Amino acid sequence: MVAPRKAAFAEESAEVEVLFANMDKLKSLTKKIQGSVNRLETSGKSVQDAIAPIYSNTQKLQIANTNIDRMITAIDRVREPLNQRGREDQVIKAGPRKVGMQDYIASLDRTTQALAGLRQSNLKSNQNAMAELTSLIKMGTKQLEDVFRDMLREDARPLEPLQYITKDKSFPTLPEDKSSQFRIIHSHTAASYAQTSSRDIRDTPTIKVYSEIRGEYITICLRNLAAASISTARKVTADSVYKKGDNGIGHYAKALEGLFIAEYESICPVFSREEWGIVFTATSQNALNEFTKTLQTLNTHVINNLNTDCFLGYEIIEIVSNLSIRLESRTGELKRPIADSLKPVRETSKSSLGKLLDDTRNRIQSLVALSADCSTVPVTIETMTRLQNMTSYLPALTSIMTSLGDGGWNSSATASSNSIPTMKSFDVGADGQQLFAHYALDTIDTLLSNLENKCRVLIKGKHLQGIFIANNVSIIDRAIRSSELSSLLTAVGPKLDSWKKKSENQYKDSWQDIMKILMSDTIYTNRGGRPHSGSVSGAGVDSTTVVKSLSSKDKDAIKEKFRSFNNSFDGFLVQHRALKMEADVRASITRTLQETIEPLYSRFWDRYHEIDKGKGKYVKYDKPALASALKT
The missing domain is CATH 1.20.1310.30 (5 helical Cullin repeat like)
Known part of the structure; x- marks a missing residue:
């Protein structure tokens, strides 16, 4: 068991030794590499320090090169209009008639654009060129102007x-x-x-x-x-x-x-x-x-x-x-x-407007005499003719009168309106035709009132004054009715009727003496034959009976009344016929006299005409004769 174990340890020990040997080699290699890196860094710094100035100069050279290229381009642009001036100069100086209008205008347009380019460059060196181009454009414009003028004159x-x-x-x-x-x-x-x-x-x-x-x-x-x-x-x-x-x-x-x-x-x-x-x-x-x-x-x-x-x-x-x-x-x-x-x-x-009114007054005031037959004066006809003529100019007159305002045509108002506007001048709602009607009425009032004042001085006798005014009223009324004034002066009727009635009453009053003669037989009212109350004409009265009932003195009085009537009536009749009356005035006056004289004479004649037994020695007019005399 010991021998195999020793063999294993020996093998592991050998491997460890190999490993340590390798590590030593690695450390040695690492040191060498680190030394190389240190040397490389030192060399890099040296290279960087050497190359940096070169790189910087290269960038500057590149920027300078770019700027030079741009400058060259700008110079080319600046030189282009100058080069173009030479090309356009010949065309413009030749004139549009030689080169043709289309080519000439195109050349002038290019020159104008070139001048605009020079002005945008704002270079002082271009001032002369700009002046030359300006002069060239003016020349071209003048030549176009001449062509324009010649074509217009054709x-x-x-x-x-x-x-x-x-x-x-x-x-x-x-x-x-x-x-x-x-x-x-x-x-x-x-x-x-x-x-x-x-x-x-x-x-x-x-x-x-x-x-x-x-x-x-x-x-x-x-x-x-x-x-x-x-x-x-x-x-x-x-x-x-x-x-x-x-x-x-x-x-x-x-x-x-x-x-x-x-x-x-x-x-x-x-x-x-x-x-x-x-x-x-x-x-x-x-x-x-x-x-x-x-x-x-x-x-x-x-x-x-x-x-x-x-x-x-x-x-x-x-x-x-x-x-x-x-x-x-x-x-x-x-x-x-x-x-x-x-x-x-x-x-x-x-x-x-005001001066015409003044003229009407002045012309009447300047009259030194009026016709003995009570005929009208020219100023009446002329004034009414003027009003008639004015109706043909109503658009202008209504405009004028609206600016003057109602009554602004009076002398004082007209004078002041020339310098200081009045509130009437701003009456935008004013009716121009109504204002004209007011002016016409003012003219008629001025005419008649001044004529009345003048005739009081120049004509003796109210009855003659009445006929004179009546004639003038007739002229005025006829002028209104026969023209456009009739539709404009609807309010004048009552005024003229008032003047007419007043003038006719003045004339009728002159016949009062005749009427008194016919009405002065009241001394016989207590005697037989007096007509019943309310009997004016004496119809049914027996004149023979009435005359027989009169005493000799009364008969003589009646005869004298007939003689007085005859003389007065004949005298008035002569004067009446001698007066110049307008047809309507004469008809109206005659009608008035018939309505007043005839009834009174008829009553008197019915009662006393037998005073001269039809011989006409005292009773000159029978009833039909009197009526006929009044009509003529």
């Missing part, structure tokens, strides 16, 4: 507006093919101008050229109509009253409207939307200035002939106001300039 030959407005034809616009060319030229010119100038868009050459040439074209087309408007205002006779349409202002305004609308339609295809109003206003300016001058001349004429030609002022207001409305609806422009041109005429027309 279609700017003046025309005769009357040929269009009388035939209700539209005025010509620019041809469509030319409009497209104009648009191309303008858009490129505007872009080039924006690069070379910082001025307002309204100074763009093509806008200025367009407004200049087309504005002159419109002005020349309208020149004859402007002259005609002034010449047709001249009066042939000093007292002639202006009639609607006599002046050429209507044709002038219609032609102005037609040309302006045609021009606006020509502008829209050529210019951009934001430029339409600017170009249209500039193009219209000269023609509007001439129109304003014409209105000022006509306004001076109206002022100098206010009583007869105030209607021209009203017509101008209506025509020009409608013109302004229609142009604004079609173009959205010119409302304010046209309104400003109308201001002088409008102010004159506003003041005319």
Whole structure:
């Protein structure tokens, strides 16, 4: 047992020895490796210290190289516009007529873009190049401007507006093919101008050229109509009253409207939307200035002939106001300039209302005599004719009166309204036609009240004064009924009836002496034959019986009454027939006399006509004869 155990221990001991020997070798190897690592680290540090500066310099060289490449690229970009200037210079200097419009505009666009690129680079070294390109663009723009101008002049030959407005034809616009060319030229010119100038868009050459040439074209087309408007205002006779349409202002305004609308339609295809109003206003300016001058001349004429030609002022207001409305609806422009041109005429027309009232007063006050036959005075007819004529201008008059306010036409109110607005001027709910009716009633009241005051001074006898006023009331009433005034002056009826009744009563009072003669037989009422109470005509009374019952003294008194009646009646009849009465006045007066004189005379005649036994010595008129005499 011992021998095998020793053998096993010996074997294990040998293995341990081998293991220890290997470990010694491993330790020796480890030491060698550690020494190699230490030597390697030392060498790495040496290499790193040697290579680090080289690596850093390499990075810097790479960055520098990149920057150089970029600089070269930038220089190439900077040099490109300079190189391009040389290429475009020949094209632009040759002009659009030689190289063709399309190539020329393309060259100008490239030059404009080159200038924009130079400005973005912001290099001082490019200043000279920028100046050269700017000069080149200006040259090109000027040549395009010349082409634009020449093309516009081809279609700017003046025309005769009357040929269009009388035939209700539209005025010509620019041809469509030319409009497209104009648009191309303008858009490129505007872009080039924006690069070379910082001025307002309204100074763009093509806008200025367009407004200049087309504005002159419109002005020349309208020149004859402007002259005609002034010449047709001249009066042939000093007292002639202006009639609607006599002046050429209507044709002038219609032609102005037609040309302006045609021009606006020509502008829209050529210019951009934001430029339409600017170009249209500039193009219209000269023609509007001439129109304003014409209105000022006509306004001076109206002022100098206010009583007869105030209607021209009203017509101008209506025509020009409608013109302004229609142009604004079609173009959205010119409302304010046209309104400003109308201001002088409008102010004159506003003041005319009060001045016409003053004229009516002054003309009546200046009368030194009235006709002995009580006929009317011209001022009545002229005043009513003026009111009749005013109904033809109601749109203008109602506008004026609305701005004045009710009663604002009085002299003091009109004078103050020119400087200080009143609350009535802001009455937006005012009825213009009602205001006109008030003005007409004021005119009639002014006329009649002043005529009444004047006739009291110049006509002796209330009965004659009554006939004079009645005749004037008749003229006024007839003028109202026979015109548009009838529908406007519905409230005037009671006022005129009051004047008519008052004047007729004044005339009827002059017959009181005759009526007293016929009513002064009451001294016989206690005698036989007195008519029953309520019997006016004396019907059924036996004149023979009544006369027989009278004493000689009473008979003589009755005879004297007949003689007095005959003399007075004949005298009044002669005077009555000699008076100038309007037909309706005479009919009304005759009816009134018949209703008062005939019943009284019939009663008197029925009782006492047998006083001269039918010989006609005392009783000159029987009842039919008296009635006939009153009718004539």
